[in-house]
Amino acid sequence: MPSPINPFKAFRTEELGLKSWKYYIKNKSFEGLLGEHPLIYEGGRGSGKTMFFTCNSWYPQMKMFAQEHQGAIVEYFSKQNIIGFYYVIDHTFIPALTGARVTKEDWLKIFDTYINLSIAKEIALFLQFLRTQSLINESKIIQILSIPLFPPDTEVKEGIAIQDLEAFIAQIDNALDNIEFFTNNNIPIEKLLLYGPGRLVKKLIDILSQIELFENTQFHVLIDEFETLNAEQQVRINTLIKGSKYNLIYNIAVKTKGQKTLATSAESEQIEYPDDYTYYNPEIKEGEERNYNQLLADIVRVRLENHFGDKLEPKYYDIKYYLGEYRFSDELSELEKQVEKFDLLRDEVSRLIEQKVGANDNLKEMIQILTNCDLLNLRLHKSLLLRKTLRVHDIYDAYIEWDKANFKKPTRYHKWLNPAKLNIIFLLCKEFRTTKKYYGFNTYAQLSHGVIRSFLELCQNAFDIAIANGFDFIKPRQLSIDEQHTAAIDTSRLNIKALSKKHPKGKLILNFITNLGDIFYQVLTNPNNTLSDVDISQFWIRGTEKSKEVEDIIDLALMHDAIIQETPTKVDRSSASVEIEDFRINHIFSPYFKISYRKSYKIPLNTGEISEMIKETSKVKRSVLKRLKVISDDLPEQAQIDF
Amino acid sequence: MFKPYFTFEKIEGYLNDNIDTFIYGRTTEDRDRFLYESFLENKSIKQYQFIIEDDIIYFIYNQEKIIIDDVIRDLPQLLDDYSIAGCNLLLDITSIDHKILFILIKLLLTKFQPSYLFAGYTLPLEYKRDDEYNYELSFDAQNFANFPGYTTRLDSVSEKIIAVILGYEGGRVNSLVESITKCTTILPIISFPGVNSNAKSIAFEKNIGDLESHNSLGEFYYSSIYHPFDIIEILNEINNCYHNKKYQLIVAPLGARTQSLGTAIFATYNRVTPLFDFPSEKELRSSGVQSCFISHLSHLLKTI
Numbered sequence: 001m002p003s004p005i006n007p008f009k010a011f012r013t014e015e016l017g018l019k020s021w022k023y024y025i026k027n028k029s030f031e032g033l034l035g036e037h038p039l040i041y042e043g044g045r046g047s048g049k050t051m052f053f054t055c056n057s058w059y060p061q062m063k064m065f066a067q068e069h070q071g072a073i074v075e076y077f078s079k080q081n082i083i084g085f086y087y088v089i090d091h092t093f094i095p096a097l098t099g100a101r102v103t104k105e106d107w108l109k110i111f112d113t114y115i116n117l118s119i120a121k122e123i124a125l126f127l128q129f130l131r132t133q134s135l136i137n138e139s140k141i142i143q144i145l146s147i148p149l150f151p152p153d154t155e156v157k158e159g160i161a162i163q164d165l166e167a168f169i170a171q172i173d174n175a176l177d178n179i180e181f182f183t184n185n186n187i188p189i190e191k192l193l194l195y196g197p198g199r200l201v202k203k204l205i206d207i208l209s210q211i212e213l214f215e216n217t218q219f220h221v222l223i224d225e226f227e228t229l230n231a232e233q234q235v236r237i238n239t240l241i242k243g244s245k246y247n248l249i250y251n252i253a254v255k256t257k258g259q260k261t262l263a264t265s266a267e268s269e270q271i272e273y274p275d276d277y278t279y280y281n282p283e284i285k286e287g288e289e290r291n292y293n294q295l296l297a298d299i300v301r302v303r304l305e306n307h308f309g310d311k312l313e314p315k316y317y318d319i320k321y322y323l324g325e326y327r328f329s330d331e332l333s334e335l336e337k338q339v340e341k342f343d344l345l346r347d348e349v350s351r352l353i354e355q356k357v358g359a360n361d362n363l364k365e366m367i368q369i370l371t372n373c374d375l376l377n378l379r380l381h382k383s384l385l386l387r388k389t390l391r392v393h394d395i396y397d398a399y400i401e402w403d404k405a406n407f408k409k410p411t412r413y414h415k416w417l418n419p420a421k422l423n424i425i426f427l428l429c430k431e432f433r434t435t436k437k438y439y440g441f442n443t444y445a446q447l448s449h450g451v452i453r454s455f456l457e458l459c460q461n462a463f464d465i466a467i468a469n470g471f472d473f474i475k476p477r478q479l480s481i482d483e484q485h486t487a488a489i490d491t492s493r494l495n496i497k498a499l500s501k502k503h504p505k506g507k508l509i510l511n512f513i514t515n516l517g518d519i520f521y522q523v524l525t526n527p528n529n530t531l532s533d534v535d536i537s538q539f540w541i542r543g544t545e546k547s548k549e550v551e552d553i554i555d556l557a558l559m560h561d562a563i564i565q566e567t568p569t570k571v572d573r574s575s576a577s578v579e580i581e582d583f584r585i586n587h588i589f590s591p592y593f594k595i596s597y598r599k600s601y602k603i604p605l606n607t608g609e610i611s612e613m614i615k616e617t618s619k620v621k622r623s624v625l626k627r628l629k630v631i632s633d634d635l636p637e638q639a640q641i642d643f
Numbered sequence: 644m645f646k647p648y649f650t651f652e653k654i655e656g657y658l659n660d661n662i663d664t665f666i667y668g669r670t671t672e673d674r675d676r677f678l679y680e681s682f683l684e685n686k687s688i689k690q691y692q693f694i695i696e697d698d699i700i701y702f703i704y705n706q707e708k709i710i711i712d713d714v715i716r717d718l719p720q721l722l723d724d725y726s727i728a729g730c731n732l733l734l735d736i737t738s739i740d741h742k743i744l745f746i747l748i749k750l751l752l753t754k755f756q757p758s759y760l761f762a763g764y765t766l767p768l769e770y771k772r773d774d775e776y777n778y779e780l781s782f783d784a785q786n787f788a789n790f791p792g793y794t795t796r797l798d799s800v801s802e803k804i805i806a807v808i809l810g811y812e813g814g815r816v817n818s819l820v821e822s823i824t825k826c827t828t829i830l831p832i833i834s835f836p837g838v839n840s841n842a843k844s845i846a847f848e849k850n851i852g853d854l855e856s857h858n859s860l861g862e863f864y865y866s867s868i869y870h871p872f873d874i875i876e877i878l879n880e881i882n883n884c885y886h887n888k889k890y891q892l893i894v895a896p897l898g899a900r901t902q903s904l905g906t907a908i909f910a911t912y913n914r915v916t917p918l919f920d921f922p923s924e925k926e927l928r929s930s931g932v933q934s935c936f937i938s939h940l941s942h943l944l945k946t947i
Contacts, residue, residue, distance in 0.1 A: 096794040100712035183794040501814035
């Protein structure tokens, strides 16, 4: 049983609670996101949306400010002009705002009022806090307290007269209770005082802005889990985004593809980028890997500091110490121990050379040079020999040139070898019947690839296993390859398992991913792989027309983080430049499917194939592999994947 | 706590002589039909049925099919129209859909009180499964949400305590916890003995991963699967521990219908939040009839 000292146990912002700000890392790419324009922060599960939104709300901001400026909360307002109010959609409650007893439009009005009241409560709590800091007195906000929350002549539990903030907050709670009561009972809608989208919040903010302290303040409403709203409800929030200006800005955090509409309540008006909002997606762009890796290291350092204070030696706060680095050479030296298989591969390469050159003076020497080399080179030679366009002489000359250059300058051979190294390891592991191991800081970073939570899950599982093996932070050590690899497999399997429980259509998405992963594995480890295209983990959709069904599958797979959309590539097709949508499988699934966690090569899929791939048993895998020339008529040895 | 429950055989005669109203749900499986067929010949008992087809709720009496558009508006009207108040009622909870069961219980306990109220639960001989530990009883679960009639908002301030009645399928606890902010404590409840002698270990086995990943392998509560009274008692105990504005108690009845019944009864009288993921139940997920238990609920009828 793992000991409770694992500092990676909590990885959801919600689990960290009010202390979440202590774990917040100010990422460079966050700078300026909250400004005059509303922000739409779109990203997958665990990509930092909630952390960003909660930590930019007033309470954590003040805590952070106080820590940086030694307790001077009062100075916060003179230096900061942004105050955030965090509101997460109560998605267990909101679906109850439906039923035939009132019209759809009335339910939307109730929804508007509910959102208004919920945000108003956050504002009231903020005012209460300011009062405890003697930054405002109640007489200055007396107008706020007199805002009506109930229809005239309503008997209210706490009485109508509101004299202080506590009573005002209690009245907000009563008004929310009233809505709750309405959802549970068949009572007339006239029992509720309904507010249009954002009207109550605007009233409060307008009054607040009259206070000297907030003259230049921008108030940001930070709405999280926007994807849980239905399209009509999203329209109401979109209207608030469209109308955001001056001192009141609405921002949303939404799961990938969770935004169902861009429409607003005004007919023919939509929210438009970049006029109406700023868009942010935490996906790692080409060349940003180093920043991402640094971000991960910083997140872990802060986490360990929060957990252990200054009790550890400085090097023990660095996650790279525990995970180490993945090195090809480590796996290769293990593989090279299989002497018999190494020799068999040498024989195979010799045969291929012989077949390709026929009788030739140099034959012996070429065989000698191209087979008496490291295993990595030898396996590359086999793949190069399978390329129809390459002559043995070309390979031989390139190898000699590379060898003489002593790896110091870029050569043709270098360009073949370098990108293919990881793919060669996958091939060798399959052919030598050895398990490909997933370990090392860089590997873990690539498996998570933008999903910080996945990295923390990997670490949690790795430390759980290590702790069960006697690891202790009193006397830390590097985690073993096996501990890390087992953790990677476990994390991957759990993520796959979780897919089937996602709503909606999790089971179908699981089928799609399972078929996709299996195809990738077959292509990656195809014995006739020429290594022209390596590390396959992506696909693109052939044909310009996507059926509605395929569009839905892709959107849901994106929403459930099963696949990730890549920056579109432009392809020149018959003189017309066409934008192609590229997708990659979430790399956290890689260990489960025994596939690569790097994105390099992509395969094309037809829309028909995709709609077949959502079926649990389908022959589509076979036809895709045939089309990709991985198999001919008879499917060779299948990948054994247990589901 | 007073726990009046009986095997069906023991009170079959009494029920035949005394009940005048029988409410039941779908009749697709052997166990769904057990009580229904037991009273089929008794013409003095009125039989009302609730079913859901393509997401539409129907009330059926004497082959007349009435659509329930809005359970909050229409169900009280129906119970009134058919004079449920004051009758001697047996409710077959085995097959009534969760969406109806909860609101029906609330209305029966508080507004349309029968003179006598019994609830019957029939255990099957076996559940369909792939292997000893692999039950697939439902599919296409939704996001966790409130039951109609029991809607309670999750406030942004309080810490959430989740009492979760474990079922035989894994993954649901994880979805539940992931859908709730500020969840601090998970209290797992296992019901047994169930159909299979391994029921306890199956529920444990299927959920251990989810519970472990949320650090919830501490205290377990155990309840009988035969009746709702243990669950009421357990929820009462938990509620007393966390009866403070600092906490909000959430109950997720992912196990047997008796446990859902207990949750509905408790939630009718206490401010707790029952949440459910409303999966579609597979057709023919069980076969045969092992036993049937009747709980007597009349002592729980109260006017709020």
